[in-house]
Amino acid sequence: MSSPSPPFGDEMKAPKESGSNGPAVGESENRFGYSNLETPSSSRFMTYVNNFQRTLIKYNFEARGVQRVLPHECDTLTWRSYVQPFFLWCSINMAAQNVTLGMLGPIIFGLSFKDALLCAFFGSLIGGIGVAYIATFGPISGNRTLITARYTFGYYPAKVLVILDLVVLLGYSLIDLVIAGQILSAVSADGQMSVVVGIIVLAIIVWLITTFGIAVFNAYSSYAFLPQLIAFCVLYGVSSHNYDLQTPSVGDERTVIANRISFLGVTLAAAITWGGAAGDYFVYYPPTFPPMVLFSLTLVSLLCSFTFPYGLGIGLASAYASVPAYEAGFTKSPGALIVAGFTENTSPSDFNTGFGKFLSVVVALGLVANTAAPTYSSGIDFQVLGKSFQKVPRVIWNSVGVVIYTVCALAGRDHLAEIFTNFLALMGYWVIIWIGITLEEQFFFRSRFGFRTGIGDKDSRRGWGQTYDWSAWNDPGRLPHGIAAFVAFLVGWVGAILCMAQVWYIGPIASLLGEHGADVSLVLGS
Numbered sequence: 347m348s349s350p351s352p353p354f355g356d357e358m359k360a361p362k363e364s365g366s367n368g369p370a371v372g373e374s375e376n377r378f379g380y381s382n383l384e385t386p387s388s389s390r391f392m393t394y395v396n397n398f399q400r401t402l403i404k405y406n407f408e409a410r411g412v413q414r415v416l417p418h419e420c421d422t423l424t425w426r427s428y429v430q431p432f433f434l435w436c437s438i439n440m441a442a443q444n445v446t447l448g449m450l451g452p453i454i455f456g457l458s459f460k461d462a463l464l465c466a467f468f469g470s471l472i473g474g475i476g477v478a479y480i481a482t483f484g485p486i487s488g489n490r491t492l493i494t495a496r497y498t499f500g501y502y503p504a505k506v507l508v509i510l511d512l513v514v515l516l517g518y519s520l521i522d523l524v525i526a527g528q529i530l531s532a533v534s535a536d537g538q539m540s541v542v543v544g545i546i547v548l549a550i551i552v553w554l555i556t557t558f559g560i561a562v563f564n565a566y567s568s569y570a571f572l573p574q575l576i577a578f579c580v581l582y583g584v585s586s587h588n589y590d591l592q593t594p595s596v597g598d599e600r601t602v603i604a605n606r607i608s609f610l611g612v613t614l615a616a617a618i619t620w621g622g623a624a625g626d627y628f629v630y631y632p633p634t635f636p637p638m639v640l641f642s643l644t645l646v647s648l649l650c651s652f653t654f655p656y657g658l659g660i661g662l663a664s665a666y667a668s669v670p671a672y673e674a675g676f677t678k679s680p681g682a683l684i685v686a687g688f689t690e691n692t693s694p695s696d697f698n699t700g701f702g703k704f705l706s707v708v709v710a711l712g713l714v715a716n717t718a719a720p721t722y723s724s725g726i727d728f729q730v731l732g733k734s735f736q737k738v739p740r741v742i743w744n745s746v747g748v749v750i751y752t753v754c755a756l757a758g759r760d761h762l763a764e765i766f767t768n769f770l771a772l773m774g775y776w777v778i779i780w781i782g783i784t785l786e787e788q789f790f791f792r793s794r795f796g797f798r799t800g801i802g803d804k805d806s807r808r809g810w811g812q813t814y815d816w817s818a819w820n821d822p823g824r825l826p827h828g829i830a831a832f833v834a835f836l837v838g839w840v841g842a843i844l845c846m847a848q849v850w851y852i853g854p855i856a857s858l859l860g861e862h863g864a865d866v867s868l869v870l871g872s
Contacts, residue, residue: 500828
């Protein structure tokens with residue numbers, strides 16, 4: 347018979363977790379504390395960093411990195427706890443990036459408004475289910491997302507997933523910076539402000555938010571979606587009369603089907619790539635938070651926050667050939683097409699032109715939340731690479747990530763469409779394979795057991811019906827070897843390669859569909 351779980355208050359006396367670099371329970375100055383602050387540093391730079399982290403803790407900001415959040419360190423549940431996940435995902439995804447992604451349906455894949463919108467909806471739904479599932483591991487485990495991957499892939503093979511996720515997170519941030527730069531450049535008089543300036547401005551804002559940790563990001567994301575929602579509603583209102591709702595998809599029947607599949611794959615990839623970070627934002631939720639509530643809130647929010655801007659981008663792109671201002675805008679950049687949607691029906695001296703440009707700036711700054719989330723998670727992922735990486739504070743890794751994607755954005759600012767069509771689908775492959783393996787292990791190999799919290803109550807059962815000792819998160823000897831999972835992952839990649847359709851490569855199975863092939867790797871690869 348399993349022993350009952352001790353109340354959270356009794357866990358204050360629990361010993362330090364084996365294999366953890368984190369402090370013993372109750373040792374850190376507050377729940378956002380960082381474990382290595384008491385370790386003397388021979389480096390003057392690290393001394394400055396540690397002093398800065400102590401300042402963060404003093405004012406109740408987050409200095410914690412990858413260390414597991416124990417139940418007594420979690421937030422107290424309030425009514426806001428039950429709406430915050432919905433607001434967070436809305437703030438992250440109600441962004442110009444997804445407007446420009448929706449443009450690819452009519453312009454790149456030649457789809458009609460109806461076809462593109464249906465593909466976007468179902469792509470968001472399927473991808474959102476995977477992300478919502480992974481998000482539930484945050485409260486239950488207290489571990490960051492790719493720490494939980496160690497319980498399937500093992501300590502060392504999981505590093506491959508971390509590297510792939512870093513590419514995804516930094517790549518998405520790169521795209522955000524380019525779009526923000528494009529919009530701000532288009533708003534300026536005759537495009538006098540360079541895209542470079544907009545990229546740097548957004549990068550600095552994001553760096554400031556992520557440096558102060560999850561508390562600041564959560565506070566920001568509670569309201570960040572509201573200006574975006576208002577701006578997008580206005581954009582729908584002033585541009586919807588131009589949308590082409592009649593023109594059918596371009597190509598013969600087989601080509602249209604192939605293009606539908608490919609665009610659905612792009613929108614699915616855009617959603618499901620959040621799976622690599624979904625649990626990071628909920629580790630401060632107590633393990634008593636109902637998993638189905640978090641799953642439902644995440645799924646509904648993702649579906650709404652993706653589909654709404656996708657529809658806007660699809661509508662603007664459907665009028666691309668019939669509205670000269672739209673064509674001129676997209677020829678300059680996808681971000682400029684958004685600005686054209688606000689200002690197309692106004693004269694240069696019209697008040698509405700100034701208001702439209704103001705709303706364009708609001709849309710550009712709305713990319714802050716969409717960039718801050720992957721930037722925050724990238725700092726965590728760097729530390730998941732190993733114990734040596736954990737010695738470097740999260741705030742430093744966040745800064746490194748900002749520098750990397752800012753430099754890449756400056757270099758690739760003229761190639762946004764190519765980055766979208768090639769990068770997004772490609773990076774979605776590994777996430778869906780990993781989620782498939784996680785589901786298989788959970789429901790086929792661990793379904794007869796219950797969760798282990800690993801804090802003195804290893805026999806307690808709760809959650810989705812698996813057995814995990816979450817206290818083993820940083821101990822290779824107590825984690826699985828992960829050989830079977832890694833082999834399955836490689837087999838999935840073989841399937842993905844055979845089924846992918848990219849500009850630079852079309853797999854033998856993908857080439858069987860349509861004139862240009864169809865990317866079916868996200869389905870068959872998993």
